[in-house]
Amino acid sequence: ISRKHIITMRSSEMGSKFVLSLLNIILYFLGNTLGYTPETNLGKCFEGTSEGYILLFDRSFVDCVRECKRRPRCQALRYDRRVLICMLYPTDQIPKRDISGCYQAFRWEFIHQFALEGKCEEHHTKCNLNETCSLNTTTMEPFCEILDCAERPSRFAPNTEMVHYVDSRVGARAKIQCKSFIESSGGTKCAVCTEQGEWKMDIQCKVPESILKDCTELFSKNNTLKSGHYNISPDRKVVKSAYCNMETEEGWTVVQRRIRKDGSLNFTRKWRDYKAGFGEATGNYWIGNDALHALTKSANTLRIQLTTFNGSTVQAEYSNLSVSDESANYAMTYGKYVKGSAGDALGGTGLQFRAKDMSFSTVDKDNDQYNDGSCARKMRGGWWYNKCSTSNLNGKNCEDGESCMTWQKTGNKPFPGHQDSVIMISTKNSNING
Numbered sequence: 001i002s003r004k005h006i007i008t009m010r011s012s013e014m015g016s017k018f019v020l021s022l023l024n025i026i027l028y029f030l031g032n033t034l035g036y037t038p039e040t041n042l043g044k045c046f047e048g049t050s051e052g053y054i055l056l057f058d059r060s061f062v063d064c065v066r067e068c069k070r071r072p073r074c075q076a077l078r079y080d081r082r083v084l085i086c087m088l089y090p091t092d093q094i095p096k097r098d099i100s101g102c103y104q105a106f107r108w109e110f111i112h113q114f115a116l117e118g119k120c121e122e123h124h125t126k127c128n129l130n131e132t133c134s135l136n137t138t139t140m141e142p143f144c145e146i147l148d149c150a151e152r153p154s155r156f157a158p159n160t161e162m163v164h165y166v167d168s169r170v171g172a173r174a175k176i177q178c179k180s181f182i183e184s185s186g187g188t189k190c191a192v193c194t195e196q197g198e199w200k201m202d203i204q205c206k207v208p209e210s211i212l213k214d215c216t217e218l219f220s221k222n223n224t225l226k227s228g229h230y231n232i233s234p235d236r237k238v239v240k241s242a243y244c245n246m247e248t249e250e251g252w253t254v255v256q257r258r259i260r261k262d263g264s265l266n267f268t269r270k271w272r273d274y275k276a277g278f279g280e281a282t283g284n285y286w287i288g289n290d291a292l293h294a295l296t297k298s299a300n301t302l303r304i305q306l307t308t309f310n311g312s313t314v315q316a317e318y319s320n321l322s323v324s325d326e327s328a329n330y331a332m333t334y335g336k337y338v339k340g341s342a343g344d345a346l347g348g349t350g351l352q353f354r355a356k357d358m359s360f361s362t363v364d365k366d367n368d369q370y371n372d373g374s375c376a377r378k379m380r381g382g383w384w385y386n387k388c389s390t391s392n393l394n395g396k397n398c399e400d401g402e403s404c405m406t407w408q409k410t411g412n413k414p415f416p417g418h419q420d421s422v423i424m425i426s427t428k429n430s431n432i433n434g
């Protein structure tokens with residue numbers, strides 16, 4: 001590229017010009033080593049142009065299109081993906097060529113193609129994970145177009161693992177089989193991503209009798225078992241790896257584990273993550289709301305163990321936690337607050353903060369009682385928010401503030417955070433009157 005071409009550069013972009021020069025120098029040395037000159041390398045996108053174009057640096061492709069749309073003199077654009085450079089042309093006298101890493105379009109093309117971009121931006125949130133917003137070329141109306149099956153087939157078939165997998169595009173094929181410890185119909189099976197954006201597969205993986213319901217059952221069968229991670233299946237459909245606390249006279253199934261020294265795991269997650277569970281039983285995790293529903297169908301004791309930032313450990317115990325199924329938004333209730341040094345934050349300091357009898361909410365699903373916004377977004381977690389809450393154990397791992405892992409009775413601060421949080425359930429010695 002010849003410098004005389006850059007005649008309309010704005011002063012604010014002079015810094016970027018320096019960066020470009022630097023880039024040229026680097027490319028020059030690279031070019032000497034690899035056998036090409038900076039001109040031919042950078043120049044591919046810049047060849048065959050007329051004078052008077054504008055260069056914009058460090059722009060995304062969408063920004064480049066926007067810039068051209070809002071400048072009536074812009075008649076065409078070129079965009080170099082490798083160096084994030086946007087070129088706006090006052091003429092359409094540029095040869096149309098398809099060069100890799102370089103996109104070019106004339107005004108009428110992108111006005112048509114991206115004219116309803118704003119409409120698509122609004123519409124985009126209505127599309128599912130496996131869809132993208134496209135514009136109907138005739139009506140120019142946005143619609144959701146299925147592109148792929150979004151995730152790997154093993155995610156949709158419990159207890160399976162992948163044997164062969166390339167990608168999730170429509171038409172893609174993958175091979176899956178039941179996990180080794182599962183009773184299977186035998187062999188590998190083929191999964192196909194259909195045009196409906198769903199994996200079609202025929203595989204049955206049955207949970208064997210040897211895998212028990214929860215840690216309480218495991219311990220009652222064998223009271224010499226040590227604390228650690230074990231395979232359990234609360235719903236007899238999906239095998240879960242969970243941490244079992246066997247240190248007291250019973251087995252406790254850990255449903256949430258957040259130990260600060262074991263690293264940071266993001267708990268500000270969407271509905272489907274909270275539904276299926278996330279993290280690893282060997283570290284920090286959430287067992288999943290479906291598993292929580294199955295675990296709390298029978299009488300139980302809920303124990304919450306928290307470590308404050310002063311290093312002291314406090315507890316709260318409740319009788320008969322009950323989490324409903326997904327159709328009822330995993331609404332939570334319990335018998336009563338039994339005891340503990342942590343206090344009853346689920347009950348709330350006021351009725352409007354009570355988590356009891358609330359539906360579960362996540363950043364993408366607002367089932368709370370707060371009409372002016374989303375408590376999950378405000379408090380950065382997934383929880384049984386009211387208007388909002390005095391408990392937020394799936395919030396951020398921080399010391400002070402409503403978005404922290406707060407449990408409001410453990411300190412003088414309005415929203416004390418905690419270092420560690422362990423939520424566990426025992427289905428033994430349950431208070432059936434609770």
Ligand SMILES: [Ca+2]
Pocket residue numbers: 366367368369370371372373374375
């Ligand atoms: Ca709300």
